[in-house]
Amino acid sequence: MLMAIVSMLGLWAALFGLLPVFFGGLLGGQVLLHAYRFVQASVPSLPALNPMSRMGRFLRQVIYWVGFVIVAVFLFDQLNLTRSLVDGTLPPQTQVNLLGTWLPITHYTFVNAMVGAVLAGIIGLSSSVQGVFPLGNMLYNTSRTILNIVRSIEPLIMGLVFVIWVGIGPFAGVLALTLHSIAALGKLYSEQIENIDPGPLEALQSTGANQLQTIIYSVVPQIVPPYIAFTMYRWDINVRMSTIIGFVGGGGIGLLLQQQINLLRYSDAGVAVLAIALVVSILDYLSASIRERLT
Template sequence: MRCDLKKKSSILKSLRTGLLIAISIIVFAYAFQVTNVNFETTRSEVRITQLTRVLRALAKPELVEYDTTEEEISSPFYLPCPDNGEIEGIEKNTNLAYIQTSVICASPKETITVEGFNMPANIKGPINFLAASGVKRQLANFETNSDGYFSVDVVVPTRQPVAEAQYITATIRTTTGLPKWTETAKATWDKIIETVFIALLATTIGTAASIPISFIAARNLMKDSTSTPTSTALNIIGFPLGAYLGYIFSKWIIDLLSPFEKNVFITLIGLIISGVIAYFSLRKGLPSEDIKKPTNSVKIQRFAFIFIAGVMAILSIILFGEFTKLAGEALENLLGPIGFLGYALFQIGDITSMLVPALTAIAFGGVIVSVFNKVGLSLQDNLNTSILKIINIVLSTIAGAILFALVMAVINWFYQFNNPRISLYYPVIIGGFAGFILAVIAKPKHLLPTGFIIYTITRTILNALRSIEPLVMAIIAVIWVGIGPFAGSLALALHTIAALAKLYSEQVESIDDGPLEAIHATGANKLQTIVYAVIPQIIPPYISFTMYRWDINVRMSTIIGFVGGGGIGFLLQQNINLLSYRSASVQMLAIAVVVASMDYVSSKIRERIV
């Protein structure tokens, strides 16, 4: 019985193997057809000649050139021979270089021999027929031997008969002076610098943005974060509300400050004062240690201080933006050759001003969320289940309505329904109903896996973003900010965020849990656990991934110019399209050198740090 079973399974097994082999043969056969595999073309002589030509051109990058001087050595020649046969012979200085034709006159299409004497040794050059009209025609090339002698047979060209002497000349080209960079090499140098800096900016911005995201996208940090239905609903209501208030608030402050924004001194003084107030009220509001449980009045006092600190911080950020803009502008004119420092300062100020409303919105949203969270927790602790359930139902109906309305607003932005029934009423009704149902079903004190939901959403967005090639992103960025390196930097930065956040978060997921547990046990909160137990463990892999990404970004930025993203790719594409392969070869060489040296440097840095 057992034997039978074995036999049967072995037959099945071999059948399965055979089937697998057959399928793979079919798959590869189809792949050959789809990809137009045709080895005949690889043997075609025309193509091989072309390939050889291109490869040889590529092997000779147009890197350096020399100044050349030309010296023409001529000998008079009569075409045709004069009728009277009188030809003025001329004396040649046989100490210098000279050429000698076998005959002094000939008819068209006759073959004559041209000899050269005392020429520079081992050089090449053209032999021309210089007609009386001044038109040159190349007859042949000469190549001197080590004694500076050559002898070439040339065919006399057909020309209008002229009585006076015309000339046969040999041109000696000599290079003089030191080799100098070609224009191509100079342009390549400019663009390769641009390329490296595109990669640098993209990597820096990408790394800075992806570190916080990576914590949100790490399963082990997020999976334990849960919240009650009450808090969740309050958060969904509170964050958009807070964000909106924050936005309005920042606009209001910016408007309030607008009369002073062009005055360097007022902005500077304001910056210092608001910064100092923010710092000290923060110190007051956040004592470095609290040994005892704070009383309510102490809590309110602290909250007031933190609030003042927050407002002052927003104020100082706005003023910082204005001040750096003004200072940058002034410095750019003042500093002359290092004016780019002023330019950078101005841009930093500009970014700051641009980000203020968003930052304020997020900060206000965060504050409202944390206050609402506390409210939710105390409701939870102090109310009995049935009242809590009613509150939950009300809150989650509102939350569902808000959530759906917000999502629909985004969809409406893309598709422009512009019909309040579709973009507002339906989502509010459906969302409210969904929230209502959820709250009715869920137990009021049941914990929702909020952390896990946020983790999943973040991961999904990252994966979607990562699947879009930087080249495609660059096309969109070019539309936004115009052709140039800035577009390339933006596209690469965005892709870097998506790719690094994922790599980083996987590193967070693979850290040792022991220290986390230990730090947690001391009473540390989530933030402290990250600073003391997570970050020390992830520094080496983070650095190594950043270097790796820097590598990739350099490589990507070399071709991002193909779609207008700046850098060396633009030159390369241009030269390939112009069929000037020797110039293209310079750019390829530059790319190879830069990529290889980046590779080397990054591996050295990794070795040292890890």
């Protein structure tokens, strides 16, 4: 599923076409590590991948990167990405012909999905059916990766994309700021939960409190004040960013400011800038008042 998703992203932009090669290499490194452990269990004379020893860590890194390079080179060759990398063009859009039937999927996505399925199947078989599937870690790492990717794109770029998608107007600006705010606040919220004081949790658990009670009376009181501060600060940023996004067709006070500047109405433009500063100041005082009452 991961390889299929990143291959669909690769069909949107030329450089994104290298994502399946990267993720395939990551899977290839894991496959080679599992294969070595399987062989080492049968041949005890081979050095073990002991993470506590320097030799074990070095051997693990070597095996992992060898598997990474093998699968990455294989995918790069099979997907015919040389032209995409050199010329900056999109990956080939040819469809798959399976037993005389043209499937509604490109050869690029089909190869990635098959390679991902084979590599994941090998890892799954070698990991034993009795192993515990780390669902929490998978969801955590996946969500963090998605948030990092979204947050790395500037709201101005998102505004340009949404203007092309939904047209010029405030809706495009709202979508751009909303998407970037979700990614930024998601990072801040998650880090705040990770850094809470464990003392109150242990005190409540020692009295026999269940998990829900621990969250309500120990976790929530610690995260509410910073959550409000982060939210208000992000609102502050969005007010200022809406001005810039308005210059690219995102609507709002930025569009009004641009029109006044283009018409050489500098006094009206100054009023718009003053209104932005006033709103930011009000938000700052409002945030301080709310946090003071709650804490």
